[in-house]
Structures are given as structure tokens and as C-alpha cells.
Amino acid sequence: GESVGLHLPTLSVQEGDNSIINCAYSNSASDYFIWYKQESGKGPQFIIDIRSNMDKRQGQRVTVLLNKTVKHLSLQIAATQPGDSAVYFCAENNAGNMLTFGGGTRLMVKP
Amino acid sequence: EAQVTQNPRYLITVTGKKLTVTCSQNMNHEYMSWYRQDPGLGLRQIYYSMNVEVTDKGDVPEGYKVSRKEKRNFPLILESPSPNQTSLYFCASSSMGGVRSPLHFGNGTRLTVT
Numbered sequence: 001g002e003s004v005g006l007h008l009p010t011l012s013v014q015e016g017d018n019s020i021i022n023c024a025y026s027n028s029a030s031d032y033f034i035w036y037k038q039e040s041g042k043g044p045q046f047i048i049d050i051r052s053n054m055d056k057r058q059g060q061r062v063t064v065l066l067n068k069t070v071k072h073l074s075l076q077i078a079a080t081q082p083g084d085s086a087v088y089f090c091a092e093n094n095a096g097n098m099l100t101f102g103g104g105t106r107l108m109v110k111p
Numbered sequence: 112e113a114q115v116t117q118n119p120r121y122l123i124t125v126t127g128k129k130l131t132v133t134c135s136q137n138m139n140h141e142y143m144s145w146y147r148q149d150p151g152l153g154l155r156q157i158y159y160s161m162n163v164e165v166t167d168k169g170d171v172p173e174g175y176k177v178s179r180k181e182k183r184n185f186p187l188i189l190e191s192p193s194p195n196q197t198s199l200y201f202c203a204s205s206s207m208g209g210v211r212s213p214l215h216f217g218n219g220t221r222l223t224v225t
Contacts, residue, residue: 008151032211043201043216044154089153097161098169099210101153
């Protein structure tokens with residue numbers, strides 16, 4: 001598959017454990033945040049989003065937490081599975097028509 | 112099946128030889144965009160289009176052109192490719208919400224310019 005990054009931060013977790021992927025964003029004016037998952041050889045895939053008027057949003061097995069005070073975003077994955085192995089990107093938007101992506105974190109799930 | 116289709120998947124070319132990477136979506140989406148992905152830099156936006164005949168520059172537009180003559184197609188044109196444009200390129204589309212709606216990405220085009 002395509003290599004998306006040779007020097008990405010890597011999080012290694014045991015199958016069944018919970019994973020927490022962190023992201024620091026740069027623009028205090030950003031008011032919309034989104035997480036994407038990218039598997040090897042594929043394009044990014046939407047996971048979950050959150051607006052700045054919320055500090056937590058839950059999906060199926062995933063939770064996004066937003067701390068605007070310290071400009072920090074996290075993605076929590078419950079009961080991590082081998083299929084969750086991928087690179088995860090956070091992205092921010094400040095009402096314009098562009099997303100600014102972070103550098104990504106590689107999640108490796110050990111069986 | 113709803114999808115964004117890019118072609119070609121892999122392309123090797125030489126400096127200065129014009130090329131076009133095609134992108135087509137079958138979801139009737141208004142918003143389309145192009146990104147390049149380089150190791151350690153995440154995805155950076157090249158150009159985007161809010162609708163037919165409406166295009167705008169992203170963060171890294173230099174050396175690229177786009178057109179949006181039809182809603183479904185958004186080709187990326189490199190008039191005179193250079194080695195620093197060697198990268199992995201993604202096309203994406205979304206509905207009226209633009210980047211505030213989930214983006215649907217193609218599977219990428221790996222471009223090598225020698």
C-alpha cells in the first residue's frame with residue numbers, strides 16, 4: 001500500500017484496550033474539528049466531527065473531546081480492534097472553505 | 112456505489128511534460144477539492160471548488176491549475192511538472208456544507224516527477 005508517512009508518531013495498543021489519539025490545533029479561531037482515518041493504500045475516511053460549542057461528542061465506539069482552553073482535541077476509540085490500525089488525522093476549520101490537517105498519528109493494534 | 116474516482120493511480124513523468132489527473136464523483140456534490148500528501152506534512156489543500164465554474168486557491172496552489180466545467184469532474188493540471196511536485200494526490204468531494212460536511216476521498220494518485 002501507499003506510505004503516508006515514514007516518521008509519524010505511533011501509538012501501539014493491545015487489541016481490546018482503549019486508544020487515545022491526541023491533536024493540538026493551531027488556530028484559536030477554529031470552530032469546527034474533524035477526525036479522519038486513513039488505511040494503507042486508501043484515501044482518508046470520515047470518523048467524527050465536533051463544533052466548538054460542544055466539548056464532547058460520541059459515535060459508535062469513538063468519542064471526540066475538545067478543550068478550547070488549551071487548543072487540544074482527542075479521539076478515543078473503545079475496545080480497539082485490528083481493523084482500527086491506520087493513520088489518524090485531525091483537521092480544523094475556521095468558517096472558511098479550507099481544512100487544515102495535522103501531521104497524523106499511526107495507530108498499531110497488537111493482537 | 113457512491114465514490115470519488117481518480118485516474119491514474121500511479122504516474123511517472125519527466126520534468127516539464129504537461130499532465131492531467133482526473134477526478135470524478137457520482138454523488139452530485141457541489142464541493143470538490145485537491146490535496147497533496149507528503150511525509151510528515153499531513154494533507155495540504157491545493158485548490159477547491161464550491162460549484163461549477165467556481166474555483167479558488169488553497170494553501171499550496173503554485174504550479175497547479177484546475178477547472179470545474181461540470182459538476183462531477185474536477186481535473187488537476189500540472190502545466191510544467193517539477194520534481195518538488197512528486198507527491199501523493201487526493202481528490203475529495205462533499206455536499207453543500209463544503210469542508211463542514213464529511214469529505215469523500217478518492218484512493219489517491221502517486222505522482223513521480225524525474
